[in-house]
Amino acid sequence: xxxxxxxxxxxxxxxxxxxxxxxxxxxxxxxxxxxxxxxxxxxxxxxxxxxxxxxxxxxxxxxxxxxxxxxxxxxxxxxxxxxxxxxxxxxxxxxxxxxxxxxxxxxxxxxxxxxxxxxxxxxxxxxxxxxxxxxxxxxxxxxxxxxxxxxxxxxxxxxxxxxxxxxxxxxxxxxxxxxxxxxxxxxxxxxxxxxxxxxxxxxxxxxxxxxxxxxxxxxxxxxxxxxxxxxxxxxxxxxxxxxxxxxxxxxxxxxxxxxxxxxxxxxxxxxxxxxxxxxxxxxxxxxxxxxxxxxxxxxxxxxxxxxxxxxxxxxxxxxxxxxxxxxxxxxxxxxxxxxxxxxxxxxxxxxxxxxxxxxxxxxxxxxxxxxxxxxxxxxxxxxxxxxxx
Numbered sequence: 001x002x003x004x005x006x007x008x009x010x011x012x013x014x015x016x017x018x019x020x021x022x023x024x025x026x027x028x029x030x031x032x033x034x035x036x037x038x039x040x041x042x043x044x045x046x047x048x049x050x051x052x053x054x055x056x057x058x059x060x061x062x063x064x065x066x067x068x069x070x071x072x073x074x075x076x077x078x079x080x081x082x083x084x085x086x087x088x089x090x091x092x093x094x095x096x097x098x099x100x101x102x103x104x105x106x107x108x109x110x111x112x113x114x115x116x117x118x119x120x121x122x123x124x125x126x127x128x129x130x131x132x133x134x135x136x137x138x139x140x141x142x143x144x145x146x147x148x149x150x151x152x153x154x155x156x157x158x159x160x161x162x163x164x165x166x167x168x169x170x171x172x173x174x175x176x177x178x179x180x181x182x183x184x185x186x187x188x189x190x191x192x193x194x195x196x197x198x199x200x201x202x203x204x205x206x207x208x209x210x211x212x213x214x215x216x217x218x219x220x221x222x223x224x225x226x227x228x229x230x231x232x233x234x235x236x237x238x239x240x241x242x243x244x245x246x247x248x249x250x251x252x253x254x255x256x257x258x259x260x261x262x263x264x265x266x267x268x269x270x271x272x273x274x275x276x277x278x279x280x281x282x283x284x285x286x287x288x289x290x291x292x293x294x295x296x297x298x299x300x301x302x303x304x305x306x307x308x309x310x311x312x313x314x315x316x317x318x319x320x321x322x323x324x325x326x327x328x329x330x331x332x333x334x335x336x337x338x339x340x341x342x343x344x345x346x347x348x349x350x351x352x353x354x355x356x357x358x359x360x361x362x363x364x365x366x367x368x369x370x371x372x373x374x375x376x377x378x379x380x381x382x383x384x385x386x387x388x389x
Contacts, residue, residue: 004051011048012055012275015041031132031369034271035362038278049279059276062269063128063334064242065262068224070131070149071246072259083150089311090154096307097123097300104299105353108292114353117343120162121357122300124333127152127239128273129365133328133378144321147312148328156240157187159335163237166342186234190241194227194248206254213261220258221265223249273334280337281362282355289352293359297332300360301367304330327376331368332361 019033041048049055101119110118130148202223209215224245231241249255286293305326313322340357343349349357372378 005054008049008051008054009272011041012037012272016271016275031129031274031373032366034274035278035366038275039281039283040278042275042279042281044279044281044283049275052276052279055272055276055279058269059273060238062266062271062273064224064228064238065266065269066128066131067239068242068246069259069262069266071243071248072250072255074146074149074247075250076247081146083153086147086150086154089308090151090158092311093151093304093307094123094155094158097304100299100303101296104296105356108295110353110356111350113348114350117166117339117349118296118353118357121336121339121343122296122332122360124155124159124335125152125304125329126331126333126365126368127156128270128334129331129369129372130328132270133369133372133376135378144324147321148325151325151329153240153243155333155335156237156243159237159333159339162339163342166339166346166348182235186236187240190227190231190234190236191244191248193230194244198248202249203252206249206252210254216254216258217261220262277334277337277362277365281358286355286359289356289359293356293363296356297360297363297367300332301330301364301371324376328372330371331364332357334361336361 015037016034019037020030023030023033039045043050043052098119101122102115103119105115105118106112130152134145134148202219205219206216224242227245228238228241231244232238249258305323307326308329309322309326311322312325336357340349340354340361344351344354
């Protein structure tokens with residue numbers, strides 16, 4: 001078992017080091033190198049990495065840590081204000097993207113149920129791409145970061161509801177109505193439990209032992225992962241639990257130290273996540289789905305920036321912010337991949353429909369990363385003029 005884990009991570013990180021070096025020499029985004037490596041070495045490529053459960057599980061830890069660090073940058077008052085302002089944008093964009101995805105799927109002769117799930121899956125934008133490519137300075141000093149996080153948080157809640165409904169339908173639909181309402185009840189309870197725990201226990205421990213850096217590091221990881229597991233137990237996602245954990249201690253004077261100390265660990269697992277995105281793409285089914293996948297990806301790459309720019313500009317009347325946000329949210333999401341996997345495993349999605357969602361998501365992740373890195377300020381920009389951290 002240990003040798004398998006060692007070999008898997010050796011292949012991923014040695015390969016990532018080589019391909020990212022080539023990408024930097026060629027002045028290309030290194031995220032592209034990670035995804036391409038997954039395609040090349042995953043089970044549908046050379047097959048050097050076949051344990052997809054290990055890879056996807058490790059990649060999921062990276063997303064959890066990313067959401068925790070996001071929460072550390074969002075004080076509760078700022079988060080509430082952003083959520084309140086972005087509700088209309090989130091609801092309208094979800095409806096527009098869902099209808100567009102359904103209609104386009106029907107044009108390519110997918111069934112009614114397939115088309116509904118395809119349209120639903122492609123509604124979401126990628127939290128991990130959106131935030132990974134967002135400069136820290138923008139997050140701290142501009143409204144862009146707060147608005148983006150609020151929109152993505154709304155989408156996370158919608159995605160959880162979709163996954164709950166799919167689980168219920170896959171199991172016969174007996175408790176669908178009750179399960180649908182559960183996230184609306186358990187999310188406030190999770191936030192309350194987090195706030196009480198921080199006020200009564202966590203801040204006291206941080207204040208007493210803040211000079212022991214190793215202890216603060218361990219306490220932070222334990223708090224993040226513990227809240228993630230509590231969220232799962234309450235019927236929510238680990239990502240939302242981690243985000244709530246971060247927000248609950250964002251007002252602590254040690255929040256920025258925690259964020260800095262956890263960034264290397266987050267980056268380690270995010271490399272694995274991007275590898276898993278590429279490795280999950282079924283290359284054998286792609287030839288017959290190439291045309292609809294490319295057409296669908298093109299539709300959403302063009303539609304999402306335009307819709308977000310139009311909606312955000314209508315709400316905030318800030319043309320520059322609206323255009324920037326629209327460009328950064330132009331891709332599909334890791335939740336799209338999860339919906340494809342769950343739909344196929346529950347018998348709700350045909351194999352071709354699940355592969356279409358995967359292919360469209362990977363294409364938009366690649367194309368959107370290029371568009372953002374080459375045109376907007378990011379921490380991993382290939383030119384000094386656009387590099388911000």
